[in-house]
Amino acid sequence: MTERYWLTKEKQLKGTGMALLVNIGHDGWYKDDELAQELRRQMPEADIRTLDAPGDLADITMLAVSALAADLPAKLPNLALVQKLGAGVETIIAHPAIAPEVQVARLKPLEPAREIAQYCLAYVLHAQRNIAAHAESQTRAAWEPLAPKQNHKTRVGVLGLGHIGSQTALLMRDLGFDVLGWSRSAKEIPGVTCHHGSATLKPMLGQCDYVCAILPSTAQTRALINAESLAAIKPGATLINAGRGDLVDEAALIAALDRGTPGHAVLDVLCSEPLPASDPLWQHPKVTITPHVSGWHLGDALGDVTENFRRLGAKEPLLHLVDRQRGY
Template structure:
């Protein structure tokens, strides 16, 4: 058995860097980067972020794809991944904290009138503006799993009024948790900021569409740090022109990298960041090693995904 590391895209950690980190944790295991893969028939486990087209066909004895992150939508739906191959994801705390901090950064950007102060400076104008009070501000969090729950608690601890939404009932102390489709529209109308941290599933794709965007509070900010296909981007542009929402912060888009011709780049109500909200894996590499050992032993895997449900 061998573990193959193939990140699948540039501008992050390299295969060799992650392989070295894994080998430091488990020097007894056969762990290889794609650049030195050797006999691919020996590979039983693949650690990846973006599963490249055609790669599964080159791995005849593949048993497990380990996502180096949380979102597995593109892996479970990969057209050449055999149905018997299992999929697992990570639930690391460090990138979850980073995503929560990303959402907070853009909430505070609005609360502290940063854009207005920057505009005043360009005009050499001394124009005091009162910051908005967190106790008078409502932050909504769509998705109350590992990352969304952490985001909701962070906002709560900073004295914001926090509403949480999920498809099934959840309970978080100090957070007004709501669930189901009927509760979504009303909740959106109450929020000054909406932080979307949902996985990509058939039930969440285009959850933010013409109807739900129109239900948002005029001038509100929509922050998407979940999956790009959560938002109907054509409907978003039309909604921004009507000020519902007034602003959108998109760390993820339906196509990545975002094409240069996309109108999202130039819309005055949109801020684009290139999928950087959660970057570091922290101690989650230990879970990759643990899953390799569990696969060898025939034991239950950590964070195995139901491929039918998509999470």
Template sequence: MENRRKGTGMALLVNIGHNGWYRDTELAAELRALMPEADIRTLDAPGDMSEITMLAVSGLAPNLPAQLPNLALVQKLGAGVETIVAHPALPPHVQVTRLKPLEPAREIAQYCLTYVLMGQRNVAAHAESQARAAWESLEPKQNHKTRVGVLGMGHIGGETARLMRDLGFEVHGWSRSPKDMEGVTCHHGAETLEPMLGICDYICAILPSTEETRRLINAQTLAAMKPGATFINAGRGDLVDEAALIADLDRGHLGHAVLDVLCTEPLPETDPLWSHPRVTITPHVSGWHLGEALADVVENFRRLSAGEDLLHAVDRQRGY
């Protein structure tokens, strides 16, 4: 622990909070490389817990806030903060910040594009033909004749909309408040959602988890979607009423659903979504690398220590 400064009274604790991504020691090492003078710790050797003023997490453990009497800031290592702002053990005075990195936003946009292009080029149909050793030619779909809808026009959704636009798709974006983006038809407000869903061949959902968005994709909004459309969720799992989604797919309305986020993660082995022929599951991997956003983590530690305004502060009442 030679990298840890002793006696400063202000320390940053790294605790990812789940497996399958960065390890705490790896992330702490990357942060120390950016700010060698900082006191950055992990739970394997946390030292005096009363010195910890900032916590960097992906998932916030149930009992951790109670162990940190001088905690002033929880830095989410990502965009979605719903589980942190609703954490029952997090005192109301503790600030919450999130990240708005470009690299994972690009990765999520590319994830959505991957499945859109698979549909455009009939990838699943060609794989099925190959399995039967059948030479069956299918006409690819043309981008300029295809409508892609993006739900959520924030940092990540905007990146997704621009990528689709630049590849020649007719792009429609939906958000709660008005947005303006060149080359994208922007819709806002609850009354415009179902009409937009009804004209899009692909729906890319990149919405945060709030009271307004939870189960926004339900029996009614699923029925409003264009028959045969592909629904892609790379936002938050609780956006979708999964039972309603299965029912819609079973009756042959939607063509396919691609789900990178689920209501329960990891998805239980017995969940019917695993084996549904019209569902593709990926294990929350659409946006992976933090890239330049690691600099924002150490900058927020510096700002917290200096009593300055923080980057990407979250309104805990609004949830984002």
């Protein structure tokens, strides 16, 4: 890398008074200082701040955030880009305080996509290998052999065939499952039977032993898993939601579980997070809840954050921009 390049980059990132503010916005994940330190290691010439020492907020042109506080955008008069950390941008684009000219970008990292695919696989294999039944037998000191289910005789459905959903479908395919995919628009994935459009959803649900929901939250997908679609699910099937909480009508889900369609639900995302202790989902015998942990590590995505900061200063096209009208 030449000295001229470094001087140019220095001017882009420091000479114009632009700064990147890191504000995760919630507990239970990365800490602001931890993430800011990692970004500084990748781009030491950049002005990267946290709210502990924000300096002049008029310098902030880019905000890296997971959950955006209600009052923060109004404090940043020169904000040009909100970089969403983690999955889902619905709360960002719906934020009433973000001016129309402010751009929103998401991340498309490989590491958390693989983690979410592995999360889905873990719960599929949990059922395939009768893990819960063997654990229950052990509590009774009972030797009760059960035949595991065979992958090639098992059908896994994946709702959403974007960056994360395609990783999930490919992982299931490579382990020998019969994989069906569903998306709003037509997709092609080798070895996966792909369906698209609302008319194909319920017929597909009726064929699947496992349904992995990995869709974004949009006007078209909110409550997509409702009383009508739940009734179409194969009796005894397992629903795994690792997409967005509002994909599922939770009251309808409880009623459907009581009927056995589906037979079990694994929920990593909920409509309200953290899930209130009084919520009936906690105690339902056919529900497994995890605290939004299916995709954790940002991995290679941090490079996209720093690259977008550089591009913003250079007035170059940004990575993974969100269409705020479409919602993704």
